[in-house]
Amino acid sequence: MTSSTSRPLTPRKVPRFRRFAVRTGAMARKETWHVVRDPSNLFLALGMPVVLIIVFGYGVSFDLDHVPVAIIDQDGTRTSRQVARDLTASGEFDAIADAGEPEDADRLFRRQEAAAAVILPRGMEKSLARGEQVTLQVLVDGSDGGRASSVIGSSAAIVRSASIRAAASGLPRAMVVPIRGRVRTLFNPELRSAVFLVPGLIAYVLAIAAVLLTALTVAREWERGNMEQLFATPVGRLEIVLGKLSPYLAIGLLQALLVLAVGTVVFDVPVRGHMALLAAGTLLFLAGTLSQGLFISVLARNQQVATQAGAISSLLPAVLLSGFLFPIENMPLALQVIASVFPSRYYVELLRGVMLKDAPLAVLWPQLAAMAAFAAVMIVLSTARFGRRIA
């Protein structure tokens, strides 16, 4: 009975690809209207990354400055005093008043009077004169992890240079800093962390801004009941996904441009490589992270959940798993695997490669490919998980 129902459906005049383009365009235009209608959001989207990069750029500096150090000179010789002077000469460390015995270090740390203590052992000068190896003990207040690792790195370098100088001045050669556990060196050869950090910051800032930009768009339509109307029209899921992505891609590129400008102007970070490579990488990275936000939005259907999930899923990989702060090679295998899924690490690698080393496409294509793959997977997932049913 049902097969005989009424006239057949009216044949459609407009060809299929045209309809696809028209509807995707309609989605994109509507999304743009939303953005324009609420300029405060646009300002937030463009302003937040700039503020973030400035705050982090100054705040997350691993360059040390006047770290209070207790120098416990048990030797009290010319050599030990020379080493102490070397330690404070760079301005990174300020020697605080003689501490006396090693036991005092603990008390000084607790009162926050010192962040590190260097013990110059008794008989140091004599041992050096005999050509023996001397062990300097460096105690570091580990409660501030970031500063601790910088102190470790910095003091190691200074001691090393002191030891080289000692060797040159005829003193015996090797001095070893016996720090157990991981020793990380986060500073670059120029001892300026901005150069190293800004590319990471760009990835971090863009990741957060981009995911949050789209995490709300679909959830909002669910929450406001728009989906019910939308789904009753011929619009397809891929059309919705692509239509929603495109205006945010434009905003994201604008963000990237702003952040790069701030990075190069304010923090004096060079761009040694090709702009085209940088642009291609940024576009792919944004496509991936925006789609990630969209995917979250599709799953969450609720703005509150989407915001939180968006923030966490962008923050964690961008901060912890991007190689921005912590080298990925040093992570446990499981984390390394997770890190290699998210585009943040590839983007950080690409940015550092292009900006600092002028790396060519021949070197960076795997990063580009990985980011493209992530974006593609996210778009496919968003489309597939886009329930075209109300309940």
Add this chain to the structure above:
Amino acid sequence: MSDLITVSRLCRSFGSFQAVKDVSFKVGRGEIFGYLGANGAGKSTTIRMLCGLLQPTSGSAVVAGADVARDPEGVKRRIGYMSQKFSLYPDLTVFENLDFFGGAYGLSGRALRSRIDEVLDELGLRDRSRSLTSSLPGGARQRVALANALLHNPDVLFLDEPTAGVDPASRRDFIALVRRRVAQGTTAFLTTHYMDEAEYCDRVGLMVAGCLKVLDTPSALKANHVPGALFEVRTARRGDVTAALNAIQGLATIQRIGAGLRVRYDPSPGRDRVAESALAADPDAVVEAAEASLDDVFRAVVDQEAQ
């Protein structure tokens, strides 16, 4: 009969826009008063003033002995408010909802317990007290909202589209409950868009563009404010019949309903004259004299205003 609501020359402006213009009326103890009007006619502005939520620009209103301008808090203590879009918490049980809102009215301890029991009994909700509010059918939920509004024994009960969407049986039960309350001396002030809800009021006032245009019992309104005569014409040839009816002198309104037409003539040409014309256009047409409804009153009053 003492008046529980006395409104005199009440006005309220928003900027240069006069939302309520010089409205005066009284509502007695034990009366269900219906307040009708189109969207934007000033209905909600009036109610917000009567509930002590909005200061009048001029004029006065005394509700349950408290002046809305000088003692809005006193007004709020003496009134109960129930909305169709109720403010109950769906994830709490009936008892928990009442317990919470009772607390908000300053009731507590044993007094609150016994008051909740009374209200639950009065509204036939005793065995529902442990049910989640969200799990209740529409009619029962409506009664919980009413219970909520009655907890503190208000003198005046404001009902905002109280039975919209409720099934007819529950709706009749609900009206009977309100009637019983009103018979005990509570005054009910009801607002609605739906004329069948207005039918069970003792008196109905109709707002048009900020003014209270008419105020009377539903039957008096129907008798006095729909001039002329109404007819319903059933026909399959609507176009022809419409033309024929249009040709008769005195056509005031013509309205399509379903497969037929509803027409008003003022003055009335008589049923025979209407039937004659209709049958000439469609021999199968059926013409019946129709009773005026509050919808007709609404239309006629608004039309009059527009002229």
Add this chain to the structure above:
Amino acid sequence: MEPVLVANGLRRRFGDVNALDGLSLEVLPGELYGLVGPDGAGKTTTMRIFAGLMDPDEGTVHVLGSNPTDRRSGVREELGYMPQQYSLYGDLSVIENLRFFGALFCLERDVFIERTNRLLAITHLESFRDRRAEALSGGMYKKLALACALLHQPRVLLLDEPTNGVDPISRGELWELLYEFVESGMGVVVSTPYMDEASMCHRVGLIHRGRLLQQGRPADLVGRFVDTVIRVDRHDSGIEAVIAEHGDVILGVSPLGGGLRIVIRSQAADAVAEALRGAGATIEPVRPGFEDMFLSEIRAGGGT
């Protein structure tokens, strides 16, 4: 005439609630079909299944011969749907909302302009073209939603409680609009919780607990109602006593104004009326309405 919409044995559960329990109906072109029932009767579920937004657990729906969930069949191009909840974009203007939906249906520019102008004219929204949808009154919003659902000139139009929250004047205009489109051959399904709106439809299905209790032309349905309805002008202990005494033949009592509305089995109507007059009441007959019809169907169907 072939129906434009055919639903067969629709069932749908939500948790342990049977929202739809074997619903079947057909809608013809040029017909205004009213789905009338209280909240929770299954109206919205039915509409969503018709619109292809939800799958039934059992049963089938065919709109113009196709499953409405099948996007490739092109059935969506012929289907207009106006949800019950607010679902236009509140931050977009009247014209922007229209433009968006027009583009989703790939309307050519000149076609779009012509139809928009016509729709804005008959909905009296021309002077509000640039107003944001969220700033419209309830009635105007509904008319805009209707315009958005009509832009592509669907052959089947589904309206879920279009008159909810709309004042009587705007409601009258809304119905006028519908008649105009129905006359051009569109098949329309409109749901409403208001029994008195049943008379506005060509054909009505009374829906209760996911099932159709009755279906037919409004006049015929009310015509099947055999009991007598009277109005009593007062309500006092004397009247109460009469009602109690005749409890077995009185089917329903409800307040009406200051008096009562009483439904009586017809064969006993004269006797009851006599007794009521004896108690000092004035009585007048009342025409039964859909609400009476609905209640008597529920009684007959054994529903509580």
